[in-house]
Amino acid sequence: MSDERIDNKVCVQRNKRPAARRSTSPAPSACAVDEPSCLSSDAQLSGIFGPEPSQEARPKSDDVSEPQGTFEARLHALVKEAEGVGDPALRALAIESLNRIARTLPDAVDEGQLSQATHERAIGAGGILPPRALVTQAAHERALGRESVEEREVNDATIGSFSKFFEHRWGRDGVRERSEPIDEFGYSPDFEARLLGVLKQMYRRWFRVSVQGIGEIPSQGRAILVANHGGAVPWDGLMLKMAVKLDHPSRHELRWLAEDFIFHTPFVGTFVNRLGAVRACQENAERLLHQDRLVAVFPEGIQGVGRLYSERYRLRRFGRGGYIKLALRSGSPIVPVAIVGAEEVNPLVFKLEVRGLGLPFWPITPTFPLFGPIGLMPAPVKWRILVGSPIDLSRYRSEHAEDAHVVHQLNDLVRAQIQTMVDKLVDERAYRFPSMFGG
Amino acid sequence: MSSKRDAIETFGPEAESHRREKIVGRRARVVALTGADSLIGRNLIALLEEDHFVERVVALDISLPEGAGLPKGLGSKSRFYKVDLTRPGVGARLVEIFQTESVETVVHLAFLSNPVHALAWSHELESAGTMHVLNACGDHGIAHFILASQTMLYGPLPQNPNFLTEEHPLRGIRGSSCLTDKIQAEHETSRFSEAYPQTLVTVLRLAPIIGPTVSNLVTKWLSRRLVPTVLGFDPLIQLLHEMDAIAAFKHALDHPTEGVFNVVGEGVLPLSKVIKLAGRFMLPVPESVLHTATRLLWSLRVADAPAEFVRYLRYLCVADGQRCMEELGLVPAFSTREAVLDFVGALRMREARLLGR
Numbered sequence: 150m151s152d153e154r155i156d157n158k159v160c161v162q163r164n165k166r167p168a169a170r171r172s173t174s175p176a177p178s179a180c181a182v183d184e185p186s187c188l189s190s191d192a193q194l195s196g197i198f199g200p201e202p203s204q205e206a207r208p209k210s211d212d213v214s215e216p217q218g219t220f221e222a223r224l225h226a227l228v229k230e231a232e233g234v235g236d237p238a239l240r241a242l243a244i245e246s247l248n249r250i251a252r253t254l255p256d257a258v259d260e261g262q263l264s265q266a267t268h269e270r271a272i273g274a275g276g277i278l279p280p281r282a283l284v285t286q287a288a289h290e291r292a293l294g295r296e297s298v299e300e301r302e303v304n305d306a307t308i309g310s311f312s313k314f315f316e317h318r319w320g321r322d323g324v325r326e327r328s329e330p331i332d333e334f335g336y337s338p339d340f341e342a343r344l345l346g347v348l349k350q351m352y353r354r355w356f357r358v359s360v361q362g363i364g365e366i367p368s369q370g371r372a373i374l375v376a377n378h379g380g381a382v383p384w385d386g387l388m389l390k391m392a393v394k395l396d397h398p399s400r401h402e403l404r405w406l407a408e409d410f411i412f413h414t415p416f417v418g419t420f421v422n423r424l425g426a427v428r429a430c431q432e433n434a435e436r437l438l439h440q441d442r443l444v445a446v447f448p449e450g451i452q453g454v455g456r457l458y459s460e461r462y463r464l465r466r467f468g469r470g471g472y473i474k475l476a477l478r479s480g481s482p483i484v485p486v487a488i489v490g491a492e493e494v495n496p497l498v499f500k501l502e503v504r505g506l507g508l509p510f511w512p513i514t515p516t517f518p519l520f521g522p523i524g525l526m527p528a529p530v531k532w533r534i535l536v537g538s539p540i541d542l543s544r545y546r547s548e549h550a551e552d553a554h555v556v557h558q559l560n561d562l563v564r565a566q567i568q569t570m571v572d573k574l575v576d577e578r579a580y581r582f583p584s585m586f587g588g
Numbered sequence: 589m590s591s592k593r594d595a596i597e598t599f600g601p602e603a604e605s606h607r608r609e610k611i612v613g614r615r616a617r618v619v620a621l622t623g624a625d626s627l628i629g630r631n632l633i634a635l636l637e638e639d640h641f642v643e644r645v646v647a648l649d650i651s652l653p654e655g656a657g658l659p660k661g662l663g664s665k666s667r668f669y670k671v672d673l674t675r676p677g678v679g680a681r682l683v684e685i686f687q688t689e690s691v692e693t694v695v696h697l698a699f700l701s702n703p704v705h706a707l708a709w710s711h712e713l714e715s716a717g718t719m720h721v722l723n724a725c726g727d728h729g730i731a732h733f734i735l736a737s738q739t740m741l742y743g744p745l746p747q748n749p750n751f752l753t754e755e756h757p758l759r760g761i762r763g764s765s766c767l768t769d770k771i772q773a774e775h776e777t778s779r780f781s782e783a784y785p786q787t788l789v790t791v792l793r794l795a796p797i798i799g800p801t802v803s804n805l806v807t808k809w810l811s812r813r814l815v816p817t818v819l820g821f822d823p824l825i826q827l828l829h830e831m832d833a834i835a836a837f838k839h840a841l842d843h844p845t846e847g848v849f850n851v852v853g854e855g856v857l858p859l860s861k862v863i864k865l866a867g868r869f870m871l872p873v874p875e876s877v878l879h880t881a882t883r884l885l886w887s888l889r890v891a892d893a894p895a896e897f898v899r900y901l902r903y904l905c906v907a908d909g910q911r912c913m914e915e916l917g918l919v920p921a922f923s924t925r926e927a928v929l930d931f932v933g934a935l936r937m938r939e940a941r942l943l944g945r
Contacts, residue, residue, distance in 0.1 A: 328925070333856055334750055335824050413746050415820025432749035
């Protein structure tokens, strides 16, 4: 009695196990196949044979005894259905598939066997065929005249056509979803998460950043934050990022454009890149904005970083207005940002104009190089960040990006506005910094 | 080349479809492959042997393509001609072959996958060889020309944007003749494209290829126990699975499309993650030291690449594959990390002596 029950169970399991059997079967070819791709490649293959009716006509995997359940029967049904729909291409495809099955797989009885065999055939055909390769195969088949299956449709219709659960758990897309993302610009959320504790302390305790008007940053869509630059070691990009991450109600991500000399400095460049900095150039900025991201630019660039302490908070030329062109072309609002505090972190007393390690100059601060690398430690200065209301550029068109006059005017306007905001913040400070460095 | 694409657009989509039909509509095609005894060449021959609509495959190389990808040697459709592109009189011989076989499509694969010491020879093969092939194509009047190129030719430059589009100039590395020869081949091809508007010219710029069977710079570099990198730099790396590389050529043959296309795997990986995935140890070396050591080892014929290639370990050289997906309609199956994993699987099997070279 009990034996029988166990037998039954085994039976049921065997019936239900085509997927498991497949995933444990060793890859027959010399090429290494990762298991998930085997699984989904079956799903995809069967999808190519019959993507459209698969949603309704597809039987549960355990009613294999029913004639309806066999793959061939389904293809027959598909042929009929295609005739009904009047789609000769689909019909041709189904007939072709049937013929192929008849040729190569006379013994394929149930679906499990069939997909096993199909899979092996796919592997034996001269290489592994992962699911998206089948898109290529579909394209190939189309070129051979069996034109009916749209590549995109194949992709969409077949995900989960075998089992949504399997697909999400072990399928290739599941692995893709779960694996740690390093985005195309090199930003690594994992790296950031590991440093978040330190960065938070830096932001809250060390620099005690106070932010006003962070809500002015649009809560969705693309936008360009334009800020003043400062300090021999530019911490402002990172702190602005932390401000958005920690204090903005809905946005959490900011990419800032870093100058070449930061980006190509050993260790520093990679470090800021993993935290979200991107090398400053028009192409990168455009790509980021087209993905509706928040991008911070420091148009003063190297001039802002190389500003002596005596000239602090006097904004330099804002480049050639590249960011204005960017905003006009991509239709992004410009959000002016003033940052005060960055200039006192590593007060630059003198610039040693010696090139080395890719740096444009070597900074001389009261503590560097006097105390060695420790001298570059940021001073615990209180920071203030003021975010102004977005500058509306909607009355300009993207053609205006080529108009030097308009760009120049807008550039001056934005610069003047940020200078005013910076002055306001500096005046607000309760204390004055010593002017002993000639300031 | 872009002007020609514009011209097609100005004539409307009908003109283009008509043009396509001129090539695809006939179906039975004769495809010639130069550099047939290469990874892509051998596999492409095998693929074309299967294709019902290919009448003949004309394999041109200095050695008979066999081995990996072609276990049983050339199939019934294929014909082999021994052609040495470095010979001065090779142009006439190519025209003769093209005419006797009535070749319609030429796939030019005769490029060195690894840098070599014989610079004069490689210049003759890659730069002058392409010229000979193009001249023969022009004389014979073929319908479709496909050139194999690389995204590495953009060069690892500090001013590169994160994603290089096809419009970006090919800068290579100054002083690296193995790249400049290939760049010259591309320039020759674009000149050819302008001179012969009736021939469709497709240029496929492939990202560095990785995979279970390929053996090139990348796989050799990753097969070491200690992988040298540049101290303080961790550039983003983009790779292409070998199968996608082969599929790209098959796709370009099946869907003749004019233009230059970057064929790249989806996504990028930092160099350090690639090495981690391969289970190797990173050996970070200051750039000057690595440069000097590589130069020394290269001159001693020990290193796989000249010293200039160290820059690939420092600066970005990542291409944008958008146009390939949209205009050519080719979506590479493997992302960069899947390609690395596939290579690593084979690497592990080789280490366990379960897989031959």
